[in-house]
Amino acid sequence: MLNDRKRKILQIIIEDYIETAEPVGSRTIARKHNLGLSPATIRNEMSDLELLGYLEQPHTSAGRVPSAQAYRLYVDSMKEEPGVLTENDRALINSWFKERIRSMDDIFKSTAKILSRMTQNVSLVLANKKSTARFKYLKFLPLSDTQAILCIVTDDGAMDNGLIDIPAGMSAGEMDYLSGKMSNLLEGRQLTEITGDLLQEVYSAVSEDEVMLASLKKAIGKIAAKNSEQKVFLGGAKQLLNQPEFQDVGRVKNLLGILEEEKVVKDILNAGDDSGLKVTIGSENKFTGIKDCSMVQATYRLNGQIVGTMAVLGPTRMEYRKVIAVMNYLHKYLETILQEPK
Amino acid sequence: MLNDRKRKILQIIIEDYIETAEPVGSRTIARKHNLGLSPATIRNEMSDLELLGYLEQPHTSAGRVPSAQAYRLYVDSMKEEPGVLTENDRALINSWFKERIRSMDDIFKSTAKILSRMTQNVSLVLANKKSTARFKYLKFLPLSDTQAILCIVTDDGAMDNGLIDIPAGMSAGEMDYLSGKMSNLLEGRQLTEITGDLLQEVYSAVSEDEVMLASLKKAIGKIAAKNSEQKVFLGGAKQLLNQPEFQDVGRVKNLLGILEEEKVVKDILNAGDDSGLKVTIGSENKFTGIKDCSMVQATYRLNGQIVGTMAVLGPTRMEYRKVIAVMNYLHKYLETILQEPK
DNA sequence: ATTAGCACTCACATTGACAGAGTGCTAATA
DNA sequence: TATTAGCACTCTGTCAATGTGAGTGCTAAT
Numbered sequence: 001m002l003n004d005r006k007r008k009i010l011q012i013i014i015e016d017y018i019e020t021a022e023p024v025g026s027r028t029i030a031r032k033h034n035l036g037l038s039p040a041t042i043r044n045e046m047s048d049l050e051l052l053g054y055l056e057q058p059h060t061s062a063g064r065v066p067s068a069q070a071y072r073l074y075v076d077s078m079k080e081e082p083g084v085l086t087e088n089d090r091a092l093i094n095s096w097f098k099e100r101i102r103s104m105d106d107i108f109k110s111t112a113k114i115l116s117r118m119t120q121n122v123s124l125v126l127a128n129k130k131s132t133a134r135f136k137y138l139k140f141l142p143l144s145d146t147q148a149i150l151c152i153v154t155d156d157g158a159m160d161n162g163l164i165d166i167p168a169g170m171s172a173g174e175m176d177y178l179s180g181k182m183s184n185l186l187e188g189r190q191l192t193e194i195t196g197d198l199l200q201e202v203y204s205a206v207s208e209d210e211v212m213l214a215s216l217k218k219a220i221g222k223i224a225a226k227n228s229e230q231k232v233f234l235g236g237a238k239q240l241l242n243q244p245e246f247q248d249v250g251r252v253k254n255l256l257g258i259l260e261e262e263k264v265v266k267d268i269l270n271a272g273d274d275s276g277l278k279v280t281i282g283s284e285n286k287f288t289g290i291k292d293c294s295m296v297q298a299t300y301r302l303n304g305q306i307v308g309t310m311a312v313l314g315p316t317r318m319e320y321r322k323v324i325a326v327m328n329y330l331h332k333y334l335e336t337i338l339q340e341p342k
Numbered sequence: 343m344l345n346d347r348k349r350k351i352l353q354i355i356i357e358d359y360i361e362t363a364e365p366v367g368s369r370t371i372a373r374k375h376n377l378g379l380s381p382a383t384i385r386n387e388m389s390d391l392e393l394l395g396y397l398e399q400p401h402t403s404a405g406r407v408p409s410a411q412a413y414r415l416y417v418d419s420m421k422e423e424p425g426v427l428t429e430n431d432r433a434l435i436n437s438w439f440k441e442r443i444r445s446m447d448d449i450f451k452s453t454a455k456i457l458s459r460m461t462q463n464v465s466l467v468l469a470n471k472k473s474t475a476r477f478k479y480l481k482f483l484p485l486s487d488t489q490a491i492l493c494i495v496t497d498d499g500a501m502d503n504g505l506i507d508i509p510a511g512m513s514a515g516e517m518d519y520l521s522g523k524m525s526n527l528l529e530g531r532q533l534t535e536i537t538g539d540l541l542q543e544v545y546s547a548v549s550e551d552e553v554m555l556a557s558l559k560k561a562i563g564k565i566a567a568k569n570s571e572q573k574v575f576l577g578g579a580k581q582l583l584n585q586p587e588f589q590d591v592g593r594v595k596n597l598l599g600i601l602e603e604e605k606v607v608k609d610i611l612n613a614g615d616d617s618g619l620k621v622t623i624g625s626e627n628k629f630t631g632i633k634d635c636s637m638v639q640a641t642y643r644l645n646g647q648i649v650g651t652m653a654v655l656g657p658t659r660m661e662y663r664k665v666i667a668v669m670n671y672l673h674k675y676l677e678t679i680l681q682e683p684k
Numbered sequence: 685a686t687t688a689g690c691a692c693t694c695a696c697a698t699t700g701a702c703a704g705a706g707t708g709c710t711a712a713t714a
Numbered sequence: 715t716a717t718t719a720g721c722a723c724t725c726t727g728t729c730a731a732t733g734t735g736a737g738t739g740c741t742a743a744t
Contacts, residue, residue: 025706038718043707061706061724139483141495149501151493153483159491159503237579238598241591249583249591256580367737380687385738403693403737 002052002073008035009045010054014066014074018317021244023063068282068316071294075279075320083321085329089118093333107337108233111310111330116236119323120243121314122259123235126269128308129227133158135191137183140166140175148175150219154191160227162219167209181206191224232265245315251292255313258289269309272297277327282316292316296323298331302338344394344415350377351387352396356408356416360659363586365405410624410658413636417621417662425663427671431460435675449679450575453652453672458578461665462585463656464601467575468611470650475500475569477533479525482508482517490517492561496533502568504561509551523548533566574607587657593634597655600631611651614639619669624658634658638665640673644680 002010012033013024026039026046035042046064049055054070057063066074085093096114100106108127115123133154141149148166153159166175185202186194196217203213237259240246246255258264268287272278272295281294290313297311310330312323344352354375355366368381368388377384388406391397396415397406408416427435438456442448450469457465475496483491490508495501508517527544528536538559545555579601582588588597600606610629614620614637623636632655639653652672654665 023706027706039706040708040718040720041716044717047708057707059725060708062726063706136485137483139481141479141481141493141501143478143495149493149495151483151491151501151503153485153491159483159493161493161501161503236602238595238602241595241598247591249589249594252591252594253580253583256583260578260580365737369737381737382687382689382739383685386686389739399738401694402739404695405737 006045006049009042010049010066010070011074013046013049013055013064014070017066018319021317023058023065025063028063066317068284071281071316071320072284075281075324078321078324082328083325085325089326090329092118093329097333097337101337105231107334108231108308111334112233112235114330115310115312115326116239118326119312119314119319120236120239121312121318121323122237122240122255124259124265124269124309124311124313125233125235126266126309127231127233128306129229129231133191133227135186135189135194137179137187139179139183140164142166142172142175145169150216152191152220152223160223162222164215164219165211167212178206191227194220194224230266230270232262232269234259234265240314243315245317254289255293258287264289268295269297269311272299272309272311277324277331279320279324294318294320296320296327298327300331300334300338302335307338348387348391351384352391352408352412353416355388355391355397355406356412359408360661363659365400365407367405370405408659410626413623413658413662414626417623417666420663420666424670425667427667431668432671434460435671439675439679443679447573449676450573450650453676454575454577456672457652457654457668458581460668461654461656461661462578462581463654463660463665464579464582464597465577466601466607466611466651466653466655467577468608468651468653469573469575470648471569471571471573475533477528477531477536479521479529481521481525482506484508484514484517487511492558494533494562494565502565504564506557506561507553509554520548533569536562536566572608572612574604574611576601576607582656585657587659596631597635600629606631610637611639611653614641614651614653619666619673621662621666636660636662638662638669640669642673642676642680644677649680 009029012029016024016028016032026042029035029042030037030039046055049070050057050064054067054073055064056067058065093114097107097110100110104127108125112123112125115121115125133156136153136155138153139151141151143149143163146165146168148164148170149161150164151159151161182202185205186198189198199217199220200213203216207213237256240252240255246252264287268290271286272280276298278297279294280297283291285291285293285295292315293313294316295311295313296318297309299309300307310327312318312327314323351371354371358366358370358374368384371377371384372379372381388397391412392399392406396409396412398409399406435456439449439452442452446469450467454465454467457463457467475498478495478497480495481493483493485491485505488507488510490506490512491503492506493501493503524544527547528540531540541559541562542555545558549555579598582594582597588594606629610632613628614622618640620639621636622639625633627633627635627637634657635655636658637653637655638660639651641651642649652669654660654669656665
């Protein structure tokens with residue numbers, strides 16, 4: 001469809017525009033790149049490219065600007081030769097992570113930070129906690145005469161707890177007996193499975209106290225909810241202001257408003273649960289408010305399970321090559337980190 | 343020091359400027375407020391006020407703008423008649439909280455949101471988790487042949503856990519014995535007290551396994567660290583852009599940069615651990631980067647313990663009256679909410 | 685003590701001229 | 715037939731000149 005020369009010129013325009021944020025003119029191209037072509041020829045080609053929908057003109061007698069369609073082509077053709085990070089950048093990432101990972105949360109926080117730092121754009125990281133951990137056993141730890149702590153241990157070694165009411169005067173022995181029985185009956189179930197009905201069934205097989213049942217239900221519900229919680233980490237909102245397209249305060253306000261709504265951010269990130277890297281350009285985005293932005297998004301998994309999603313959000317004029325390279329590297333890096341049990 | 347008329351005029355200027363963000367001129371004052379004074383007289387008074395340091399002139403032949411000193415006076419004189427929220431606003435706050443409080447975190451999140459909504463400024467909320475809870479008992483829950491879960495229960499009913507290594511083949515009975523002994527020896531201690539030395543001492547009284555001791559140390563350290571963690575909640579960064587003083591992108595960038603550095607925000611909020619409400623105006627702020635802003639800050643407590651700090655940060659031209667009213671109300675409201683155990 | 689009047693200052697908006705960068709078209713050229 | 719030189723034209727951004735409006739300070743009159 002596009003001959004080599006057109007393709008070459010288009011690429012030059014895109015990369016030039018990405019770099020300078022200024023409409024690119026024929027003369028500039030001829031001067032900067034040694035194509036052996038006069039500005040006039042280039043003009044003709046550009047005219048064609050505009051007709052084909054790859055270029056746009058902000059106004060007569062301005063240079064030209066790549067269209068969403070052009071970026072699409074650019075990004076797609078990049079898939080074959082993805083571009084690599086410099087040794088320097090990789091070292092930076094490695095050392096950054098080495099220094100500050102203490103908890104799971106730190107991993108996500110660092111990811112957000114690095115993404116925004118290296119790409120000069122906003123980063124969004126969604127930590128998925130939709131756990132598929134299976135129930136292993138539960139235990140009651142006495143607290144006072146009428147209260148105890150419910151501990152739930154899952155097969156991935158995590159545990160959680162909640163406060164429950166117990167019949168006054170229940171002995172430690174009784175509690176152990178109860179928990180042992182229940183553990184046997186519930187072992188291997190998904191945590192989310194242990195809802196009202198199943199719990200009721202199991203419980204009534206071993207005890208009759210209604211108060212305790214009710215508080216057990218409540219506590220387990222809370223734990224299950226917490227375990228399927230999704231957490232959002234943002235980074236680099238301020239980088240936005242370095243981008244010329246966000247010199248307009250209205251636009252910044254718009255985007256900041258979106259980023260502040262945690263629910264919206266979650267929706268955006270959850271939408272892209274595809275495999276691998278996904279680039280959405282301009283109006284390809286389905287969410288109002290970011291239709292004039294581009295987003296590069298990747299989902300990372302552990303043993304097939306989705307652990308989280310990371311994304312870079314910025315103007316359509318984005319350094320796709322660099323962004324994709326960073327994401328690819330981070331992606332691989334994180335999967336190895338997550339492999340080691342923390 | 344200031345006679346009544348000067349005081350009155352100064353107040354008018356301050357409130358007018360807070361409302362319009364435009365330098366206030368003598369003629370405007372005469373027109374808007376029925377003082378029975380001609381512009382010329384007002385001009386003379388304004389001239390005096392400028393000499394006294396209460397007013398500033400952006401340039402000759404512009405109106406005048408209140409100085410930090412003027413705001414100081416304004417805020418101080420407000421202490422006597424603090425200003426109250428409208429019934430409407432109070433209802434708004436009440437219903438907001440009623441709807442979304444499920445966990446402790448929700449309280450802080452909501453606080454941040456409301457503060458920024460109602461004041462049109464950035465809000466910062468610091469949740470203090472510097473717990474003074476005392477150790478109650480610990481328990482080991484077997485996980486595998488070489489690992490167990492350490493549960494630590496404190497006297498406030500909270501509990502925490504961590505993974506530890508155990509000597510291969512340790513029986514449940516042995517674990518119970520060990521935990522019982524240690525619990526007895528440690529009961530009543532502050533969590534942070536149980537550092538290396540004390541733990542070592544207690545542990546060596548009951549067992550000799552070095553591997554287990556090491557991993558115990560690590561796990562308890564982690565738990566103690568987590569319990570003294572402080573969490574920051576922000577709200578309304580986008581409101582900033584509605585303020586005329588933040589039409590300048592550079593200034594926004596500056597402030598956003600600060601807000602993104604969690605550590606800096608913590609420092610700022612921790613600095614004001616005074617009692618009650620604290621207003622810092624302009625250069626009264628000790629932190630570079632917000633020296634051209636004002637901050638209203640309140641610390642809330644529960645049984646004398648500091649639970650958190652909330653603050654509103656904005657331009658020196660801030661609706662102090664409203665902000666203070668909101669903070670006062672929230673402050674009281676939160677203390678009653680926090681009273682009820684969650 | 686207050687005020688009317690006046691000269692003066694400064695920011696800001698408007699206008700017009702002009703340079704710079706770019707385009708499209710046509711005719712000449714390889 | 716593809717390329718290019720040349721030219722007229724268009725649009726933006728900048729700069730200087732100018733006028734307007736809001737405000738001040740001072741002086742003299744009330």
